[in-house]
Amino acid sequence: MSDRYGELVQSPLGRKVAKNLGLPMPIKLDRYELGQPVVRGELALGLSVGDDNSVSDALADILQVHQAKIACSEPERFALPSSSIKTRLEDENARFKVVIFDASNIKSSEQLQQLYQFFQPLARRIKSSGRVIVIGRPECCTGTDIGFALAQRALLGFVKSIAKEFKQGITAQVLYVKKGAESELAVALEFFMSAKSAYVSAQAVTIVDAYQSATPSELTAFALNKSLLDKKILVTGASRGIGEAIAQVLAREGAKVYCLDVPANLAQLQKVAGRIGGYALPLDITADDAAEQIVRACGVLDGVVHNAGITRDKTLAKMSQEQWDLVMQINLAAIVRINDYLLENNGLSDTARIVCVSSISGIAGNLGQTNYATSKAGVIGLTQATAKLFAGTARTINAVAPGFIETKMTSQIPFAIREAGRRMNSMSQGGEPVDVAETIAWLLSPRSGGINGNIIRVCGQSLLGA
Numbered sequence: 001m002s003d004r005y006g007e008l009v010q011s012p013l014g015r016k017v018a019k020n021l022g023l024p025m026p027i028k029l030d031r032y033e034l035g036q037p038v039v040r041g042e043l044a045l046g047l048s049v050g051d052d053n054s055v056s057d058a059l060a061d062i063l064q065v066h067q068a069k070i071a072c073s074e075p076e077r078f079a080l081p082s083s084s085i086k087t088r089l090e091d092e093n094a095r096f097k098v099v100i101f102d103a104s105n106i107k108s109s110e111q112l113q114q115l116y117q118f119f120q121p122l123a124r125r126i127k128s129s130g131r132v133i134v135i136g137r138p139e140c141c142t143g144t145d146i147g148f149a150l151a152q153r154a155l156l157g158f159v160k161s162i163a164k165e166f167k168q169g170i171t172a173q174v175l176y177v178k179k180g181a182e183s184e185l186a187v188a189l190e191f192f193m194s195a196k197s198a199y200v201s202a203q204a205v206t207i208v209d210a211y212q213s214a215t216p217s218e219l220t221a222f223a224l225n226k227s228l229l230d231k232k233i234l235v236t237g238a239s240r241g242i243g244e245a246i247a248q249v250l251a252r253e254g255a256k257v258y259c260l261d262v263p264a265n266l267a268q269l270q271k272v273a274g275r276i277g278g279y280a281l282p283l284d285i286t287a288d289d290a291a292e293q294i295v296r297a298c299g300v301l302d303g304v305v306h307n308a309g310i311t312r313d314k315t316l317a318k319m320s321q322e323q324w325d326l327v328m329q330i331n332l333a334a335i336v337r338i339n340d341y342l343l344e345n346n347g348l349s350d351t352a353r354i355v356c357v358s359s360i361s362g363i364a365g366n367l368g369q370t371n372y373a374t375s376k377a378g379v380i381g382l383t384q385a386t387a388k389l390f391a392g393t394a395r396t397i398n399a400v401a402p403g404f405i406e407t408k409m410t411s412q413i414p415f416a417i418r419e420a421g422r423r424m425n426s427m428s429q430g431g432e433p434v435d436v437a438e439t440i441a442w443l444l445s446p447r448s449g450g451i452n453g454n455i456i457r458v459c460g461q462s463l464l465g466a
């Protein structure tokens with residue numbers, strides 16, 4: 001669905017009027033196009049002072065592949081050729097597309113000053129749709145070292161603030177990588193440096209050891225932009241909206257996609273499946289034998305995306321039990337039943353990935369959505385508990401929590417509430433279904449074995465539940 005205001009402010013006149021009236025000024029976000037490089041401009045790299053080089057060494061390995069032009073705070077300490085950032089900033093035309101700061105050595109409140117020293121001169125030097133990534137250590141590394149723990153937690157406050165300040169479609173995240181798991185950093189770093197993460201901002205991602213790393217053939221497929229080559233992946237609710245975009249992106253990455261939707265949507269479902277060379281599976285996920293039918297149609301799956309969902313919005317006082325029950329059945333109970341059946345009946349491969357679609361309503365709550373928010377918060381609980389079950393195996397489960405995404409679901413919201421929902425985020429615009437789809441493709445990757453139990457918001461840093 002179209003965002004007329006967003007289109008209007010792209011014109012010089014529209015921009016001028018919006019600026020004078022102090023109205024939101026959404027910019028056109030860079031989005032991924034096939035063959036586009038991961039790093040789309042000069043990269044600024046900061047290294048915190050300290051003796052742990054494990055993150056900076058991993059960064060050198062990762063960035064070597066992308067052949068980026070790098071300006072570094074300590075070029076002599078970094079393993080790749082780079083210029084001095086201080087010298088680079090003397091050129092007033094120098095602008096950066098990606099800014100990375102390795103904060104893994106910051107262990108006290110005093111040392112946090114390094115954030116200021118590195119980022120302050122860069123604050124007006126980041127290009128539109130730029131990327132800021134801070135790398136830290138998760139709680140399991142900081143333990144009871146209070147200085148280390150507070151400093152690492154403080155990174156998130158910093159990142160969430162610059163994500164609000166920098167505007168211009170610039171995103172900012174913290175990647176908390178466990179010591180010893182630095183080799184698992186690559187796939188997350190690449191996602192967040194690239195245009196694929198256009199609408200993901202102010203997130204904290206925890207990266208731990210992978211039980212099993214990607215195989216050589218999976219790595220080769222990844223290098224050829226086919227990160228999901230021959231993976232059998234089920235996508236529910238695939239006939240339109242976010243599900244359709246997920247199916248398209250997974251097919252682009254080489255997956256064999258099983259597109260599931262209610263039988264009433266069969267014609268549209270067949271169109272989607274036909275277009276991407278996938279398979280149509282008309283099925284209501286709340287049917288008693290839904291999981292059996294899935295196994296019969298798909299065999300052993302490498303991935304499942306639980307995307308199908310509905311809203312039946314009413315304030316609690318006006319909500320019927322039917323409206324409550326239907327939302328719970330589709331959004332939550334069906335996922336539990338399908339996962340249980342797949343796990344008990346060898347329906348998932350040993351390296352399978354599950355991604356659930358939650359919502360920021362499940363994090364922040366929302367007026368008129370007690371049923372929906374309860375179901376989507378339940379999805380988060382289900383994801384985190386299943387992740388514990390998967391720890392020590394090669395399987396992973398994660399969730400995405402979209403904010404306002406331009407689909408049929410959001411087009412049905414009354415105008416004033418819709419316009420507020422669309423603008424109340426750091427990007428001043430709604431996301432596109434593809435933004436959710438790219439995030440899911442990253443989590444499904446065979447290289448994402450170190451990412452388990454994360455809840456990633458795809459919401460342009462929505463003010464709701466921030």
Ligand code: NAP
Pocket residue numbers: 236237238239240241242243260261262265283284285286307308309310330357358359360401402403404405406407408409410
């Ligand atoms: P959508 O356009 O309504 O598409 C959802 C699809 O799921 C529809 O085709 C729907 O069919 C299907 N579905 C519903 N019940 C089903 C069932 N029992 N079995 C199989 N398929 C079923 O929704 P969307 O906006 O793309 O949302 C996709 C997911 O993202 C949902 O889980 C939603 O809660 C979540 N989400 C969306 C937004 C957003 O801004 N759009 C924000 C946060 C979270 P029908 O024609 O029967 O409805």
